[in-house]
Amino acid sequence: MAKGKNAVVFFCQECGYESSKWMGQCPGCRQWNTFVEESVPVRAAGGSSPSGQTKNRPSPLSEISLEEEDRISTRMSELDRVLGGGLVAGSLTLVGGDPGIGKSTLLLQVCRNLAEDEKEVLYVSGEESLKQIKIRANRIGDFNAHLKLLCETSLDSIEENIRRTGPDVVVIDSIQTMYRESVSSAPGSVTQVREATSVLLQLAKGLNISIFIVGHVTKEGTVAGPRVLEHMVDTVLYFEGDRHASYRILRGVKNRFGSTNEIGVFEMESAGLKEVLNPSEFMLSGKPEDANGSIVVCSMEGTRPMLIEVQALVCHSNFGIPRRQTIGTDFNRVNLLIAVLEKRLGLSLGSCDAYVNIAGGIKIQEPAIDLGIAMAVVSSFKNKTIDNKLIAIGEVGLSGEVRGVSMIQARIQEAAKLGFTTCVIPYVCMESVKEVAGIKVIGVKSVKEAIQLL
Numbered sequence: 001m002a003k004g005k006n007a008v009v010f011f012c013q014e015c016g017y018e019s020s021k022w023m024g025q026c027p028g029c030r031q032w033n034t035f036v037e038e039s040v041p042v043r044a045a046g047g048s049s050p051s052g053q054t055k056n057r058p059s060p061l062s063e064i065s066l067e068e069e070d071r072i073s074t075r076m077s078e079l080d081r082v083l084g085g086g087l088v089a090g091s092l093t094l095v096g097g098d099p100g101i102g103k104s105t106l107l108l109q110v111c112r113n114l115a116e117d118e119k120e121v122l123y124v125s126g127e128e129s130l131k132q133i134k135i136r137a138n139r140i141g142d143f144n145a146h147l148k149l150l151c152e153t154s155l156d157s158i159e160e161n162i163r164r165t166g167p168d169v170v171v172i173d174s175i176q177t178m179y180r181e182s183v184s185s186a187p188g189s190v191t192q193v194r195e196a197t198s199v200l201l202q203l204a205k206g207l208n209i210s211i212f213i214v215g216h217v218t219k220e221g222t223v224a225g226p227r228v229l230e231h232m233v234d235t236v237l238y239f240e241g242d243r244h245a246s247y248r249i250l251r252g253v254k255n256r257f258g259s260t261n262e263i264g265v266f267e268m269e270s271a272g273l274k275e276v277l278n279p280s281e282f283m284l285s286g287k288p289e290d291a292n293g294s295i296v297v298c299s300m301e302g303t304r305p306m307l308i309e310v311q312a313l314v315c316h317s318n319f320g321i322p323r324r325q326t327i328g329t330d331f332n333r334v335n336l337l338i339a340v341l342e343k344r345l346g347l348s349l350g351s352c353d354a355y356v357n358i359a360g361g362i363k364i365q366e367p368a369i370d371l372g373i374a375m376a377v378v379s380s381f382k383n384k385t386i387d388n389k390l391i392a393i394g395e396v397g398l399s400g401e402v403r404g405v406s407m408i409q410a411r412i413q414e415a416a417k418l419g420f421t422t423c424v425i426p427y428v429c430m431e432s433v434k435e436v437a438g439i440k441v442i443g444v445k446s447v448k449e450a451i452q453l454l
Helices: 077-083 103-116 130-140 155-165 190-207 279-283 331-345 367-382 408-417 427-432 447-452
Strands: 006-012 035-041 092-097 121-125 147-151 169-173 210-216 235-240 247-255 263-269 272-275 294-301 304-316 324-327 352-358 390-392 422-426 440-444
Touching: 006 190, 035 190, 077 235, 077 247, 077 263, 092 103, 092 190, 103 121, 103 130, 103 147, 103 169, 103 210, 103 272, 121 155, 130 147, 147 155, 155 190, 169 190, 190 210, 263 279, 279 304, 294 367, 294 408, 304 367, 304 408, 324 331, 331 352, 331 367, 331 447, 352 367, 367 390, 367 447, 408 422, 408 427, 422 427, 427 440, 440 447
Parallel strands: 092 210, 092 235, 121 147, 121 169, 169 210, 294 390, 324 352, 390 422, 422 440
Antiparallel strands: 006 035, 235 247, 247 263, 263 272, 294 304, 304 352
């Protein structure tokens, strides 16, 4: 095919898988009906320079100097935690999440803080007008002249403004609205999103500018999701939580400058997002007292321990097939734990409906909450109240044994800080536990031993 012509390819809108023909199911992400037809320019073969010499040459690993990256504080400790200590100059950060979850509000607050620290900030919006941004900014607070706003969707114009003004931080809201005139695909397509991200990546590295990219995720797959961009950016942050609820969780799933799986907790208020410095206390607010089927567990989110209430409701089934339902945890895991309780403890749960809920709407997949779920189910089944000051930590195996979990000392200290007096942990972890004032630690080898505490 001659140079300058376009080739027709098919892209998966969910994961970016590329194919020469249309397929009903994507081989990459296994989703149905996500392939769209797009035309991409064909480049001429042979990418060597005219002189035949390469610009870059290999360097010995021993000669590479390792210096600590200078980080810029966003003055939001929860966001700095997720970023690994602050914003790194020359980094490209993707902030993803459902529409309306609070991505633009968070980044506008970050821009305000950075502008107050006399950092030059450019906020580029392709979805809102200047007046719409001004209305939202008035709810957040006062902004100084170091923050510049630009309403533009042409990437060529945005690149020209960035090179001319030379800001320290740039926010692109959102990447799905940006387009490059040399690419024939529509804005939001996989080709346009990839091309736009590639240009922004070159600007970030070449001019040493920190760039935030906002990306929307939709369940229908009508927009090219941020999963296409994850391998191109330095950091990937995802906003989680129900937009109708007050709390938001910012989770780091990729970070080249820090640890992953860190979370930051925010609460949505009329004046913007407020940091929740003690998520455990926030999640346990409103916990009922002297109610059966309720227990507190501890889950590790990165390096942060978080106390969460697990609720269970077990009642006699009015139908031939008992119903099982879970909210906030793995459905199959709960079924497995119920089977363990039936087999190892002899409980007749086969004729009962069972409902398990993680209070607060947060989603937890860590196996360390297994023991708490099992104790909550038995508590509801036998109408036995669990002590309000008791917390359970441990993974449950198919033989009914309670297996060890990581970072047990941090979990116990978090429980003691919030006033819990008894902590049930795996017996194998007892050797590594140091004494913590105000809390009694009990080691159990099996679920049966833990249930006897009720």
